[in-house]
Amino acid sequence: MPYAGIQTDEALFASAIYQPRSPELSVTVFKRKVPVMVMSYLGSLKALLYSVLFGLWPPSIASVRIPVILAGALTVWLFYKLLANTLGLRAAVAGALLLATDTTFLLTTTFDWGPVALQHLLLLAGLVLLIRFHRTRDRRALAGAFLLFGLGLWDKAIFFWMLSALAVAAMLVFRREVLGALSTRHLIIALAALMLGAAPLITYNLRRQGATFRNASYDVSDLSGKARLLKSSLEGSSLFGYLTREDDGRTREEPQTLIERFSVLVSDAARRPRTNWLIPAVAICTLLVPLWWRTPARRAILLALTAASVAWAEMAVTRDAGGSTHHVVLLWPMPHLIAAAALGEVSRQLRRAGLWLLAAALALVAGRNLLVTNEHLAEFIRHGAGPMWTEAVQPLAERLRQAGAPRVVVTDWGLLDSLRLLGRGRLPLYQAIDLASKESLGQDEQAALAWLLASPDNLYVGHTRENEAVSGSGDRLARHAAQAGHRKQVLWVVHDRHHRPVFEIFCFRPTSAPNPPSSR
Numbered sequence: 001m002p003y004a005g006i007q008t009d010e011a012l013f014a015s016a017i018y019q020p021r022s023p024e025l026s027v028t029v030f031k032r033k034v035p036v037m038v039m040s041y042l043g044s045l046k047a048l049l050y051s052v053l054f055g056l057w058p059p060s061i062a063s064v065r066i067p068v069i070l071a072g073a074l075t076v077w078l079f080y081k082l083l084a085n086t087l088g089l090r091a092a093v094a095g096a097l098l099l100a101t102d103t104t105f106l107l108t109t110t111f112d113w114g115p116v117a118l119q120h121l122l123l124l125a126g127l128v129l130l131i132r133f134h135r136t137r138d139r140r141a142l143a144g145a146f147l148l149f150g151l152g153l154w155d156k157a158i159f160f161w162m163l164s165a166l167a168v169a170a171m172l173v174f175r176r177e178v179l180g181a182l183s184t185r186h187l188i189i190a191l192a193a194l195m196l197g198a199a200p201l202i203t204y205n206l207r208r209q210g211a212t213f214r215n216a217s218y219d220v221s222d223l224s225g226k227a228r229l230l231k232s233s234l235e236g237s238s239l240f241g242y243l244t245r246e247d248d249g250r251t252r253e254e255p256q257t258l259i260e261r262f263s264v265l266v267s268d269a270a271r272r273p274r275t276n277w278l279i280p281a282v283a284i285c286t287l288l289v290p291l292w293w294r295t296p297a298r299r300a301i302l303l304a305l306t307a308a309s310v311a312w313a314e315m316a317v318t319r320d321a322g323g324s325t326h327h328v329v330l331l332w333p334m335p336h337l338i339a340a341a342a343l344g345e346v347s348r349q350l351r352r353a354g355l356w357l358l359a360a361a362l363a364l365v366a367g368r369n370l371l372v373t374n375e376h377l378a379e380f381i382r383h384g385a386g387p388m389w390t391e392a393v394q395p396l397a398e399r400l401r402q403a404g405a406p407r408v409v410v411t412d413w414g415l416l417d418s419l420r421l422l423g424r425g426r427l428p429l430y431q432a433i434d435l436a437s438k439e440s441l442g443q444d445e446q447a448a449l450a451w452l453l454a455s456p457d458n459l460y461v462g463h464t465r466e467n468e469a470v471s472g473s474g475d476r477l478a479r480h481a482a483q484a485g486h487r488k489q490v491l492w493v494v495h496d497r498h499h500r501p502v503f504e505i506f507c508f509r510p511t512s513a514p515n516p517p518s519s520r
Contacts, residue, residue: 001065001110003380004243005393008414009113010064013038016047017054018425021516023047023206026280030476036200040211043154046115052292054363059421061394065110068117072109076100078124079333083340085131087300090358091344097362098336103236103276104325105245105332107376111389114326117158124333129165134177139507142186143182143193148198150408157201157212158321164302164331165311167186173303173314196225219319230312232334233328234282235275236372242340242386243327245378252382253498267378270371277368281361282335283343297345301338308334339365384498388414388468392496394502396461397422399492403505409452410437413469414501432460436473453486453508460508464501466494474504481508 016023016035022045023035036042053256057063076099084092100107109117115460123302132138134331152159170178183504195202201381232238240246255261286305292298308331315322315330343361380505385391397419400408410416410431435441435449452458478488486508494503 003377004111004385004389005391006009006061006064006113006390006418006421007113007167008417010111010115011045011417012042012113013047013115014059014417014421014425017051018249018420018423020221020420020429025207025457027203034064037204040204040208040215041157043156044116044390045151045155047433054424059424060195063497064421065112068112069110072105073115075109075120075124079336080123081343082124082128082131083153083337085128085135087297087341087344088348090347091297092338093347094335094343094358094362095340097366097367098339099333101366101373102278102332102336103373103376104233104238104371107239108329109327111243114329115156116326118155119162119330120332122148122155122422123159123162125489129173138225139186139189140394146190146193147197149510150194150199153194153198154201158315158327161311161314162307165307165309165314167353168304169303172306173299174311210443217319219391220317221507222323225315226316226430229323230328231279233325234279234434236278236369237274237338238328239261239324239376240379243389244376245383245386247383251309253384255381261373263377264381265376266371268513272378273368273375276367276372278339281339281365284341288304288342288346291349292342292345294441296344296347297341300341302342304334304337307466330453342451384496384500387463387502388469389469390496390502392502393418394422396494396505397492399505400427400459405457405459407452407458409458411460412473414463415461433470435480436462436477437470439476446484449480450484453481453484458507459491460506461503462506464504467502481492482511485511487511 014036015021021035024037025040026033026035028034037046038044038047050064054068055061074375076096079099080092080096082092091243099458105120108114126145126148129141129148132139133145144311149159149163152163166403201212230240253262286301292301310320311331311334312328315327343358347358350357355449400419401423405428406418406426407430410419410429411433413433416429416431416433423429430452432449432452435445441449460477461479463469465474468474488506489509490504490506492505493501494505496502
């Protein structure tokens with residue numbers, strides 16, 4: 001948890017909590033502005049929850065990440081409960097263990113830059129309530145399930161992928177049960193609860209002429225790339241080189257603590273594994289079809305296969321979607337359900353020998369999961385976090401807070417939201433990313449730059465050249481400033497724990513002005 005700094009998308013929800021606030025839509029409740037949407041497809045549910053939390057536990061690595069880790073733990077328990085109530089204890093234990101050790105699930109939940117933690121939690125909680133409704137016809141469970149589904153849509157509109165995919169799968173696999181539950185009263189309850197949960201999203205689209213849906217467009221030009229990402233996400237390898245840095249042959253840190261030495265020792269002993277065995281496990285379990293076809297596991301497996309296939313097809317044909325691990329992981333825990341259902345049923349049929357088979361299979365697959373997760377930790381230790389996840393953002397925020405500049409101008413993508421969160425809204429943040437990304441400036445942009453340059457005490461912050469998210473942004477801004485008669489002067493360079501220069505804090509001085517005192 002502490003090896004990666006707060007990344008900009010992980011901190012995005014803070015734009016609805018701290019200055020400079022920039023929610024897409026707010027409403028007035030009791031004379032107070034309440035954020036409704038952070039972006040056209042991202043609601044403020046997480047922001048509202050964290051605004052309460054931060055009143056008790058100020059923003060930090062721990063206060064940002066421990067709550068979503070707990071949400072992930074609750075998701076695992078709900079998955080166990082769902083399987084125990086439908087397929088029995090063996091499948092429940094298998095599914096929970098596979099999900100709890102899954103590297104992609106653990107990392108995307110811990111860092112929650114999708115965000116995905118609430119998406120998983122709301123989906124699993126809703127499904128558990130639907131099973132209760134199926135068994136008891138308790139309408140409160142029906143209402144609760146669809147209220148949670150509505151909240152999931154508000155949290156992030158792409159919740160629709162899994163919700164619609166499960167609806168399609170349920171109609172294909174559980175048609176009789178679904179049709180048997182349909183009645184006018186049940187439809188009204190479900191629809192009313194869904195609309196209540198999604199009311200902020202609905203309100204936003206009514207006010208903005210369906211802005212959420214206007215974002216949705218289709219593109220099939222990168223299906224092969226998205227398929228490769230699906231494979232690497234299932235294998236647990238998709239975040240190497242993004243969360244962690246690859247070995248560049250220049251910077252390598254030796255382990256310092258007992259835990260670090262143990263992690264690196266295990267990594268070396270296991271020959272640095274970067275892929276798990278989930279894909280072969282799911283494939284083998286699927287091929288055991290003669291052993292589970294005439295059992296309750298059959299429909300559970302078909303449901304999971306259908307839902308995962310439909311949801312992935314939806315994200316694969318959507319422009320700017322399905323190409324990131326935090327999209328693909330929304331398919332979870334469908335792959336684990338397939339394996340758990342098959343393993344549970346096959347082990348039950350084999351009786352006492354089946355328990356040993358189940359234990360051995362889980363030990364192999366879950367053990368390999370743990371080795372791949374440990375490999376990410378070992379890479380954090382050896383080579384550090386990737387540029388967008390660098391832990392150097394924390395000393396950067398502290399340095400800027402101590403500087404007390406009238407304005408802190410962000411010149412590269414990937415910093416604004418992190419500094420807003422870590423600075424708790426007290427840093428006077430402005431952004432000049434648009435200016436730094438353009439080769440030439442128009443009249444209005446020149447006026448904006450002149451306004452910034454007019455105050456020599458402003459501080460500017462960006463990545464060092466080799467770590468820039470928008471390549472060349474620092475040089476372009478310096479060139480624009482030089483054309484306006486100002487020169488760039490670097491004041492501080494902030495390094496990461498591997499002693500790499502990651503950020504630079506600088507100012508602009510009139511070309512004719514003397515250098516500031518060296519003590520600055």
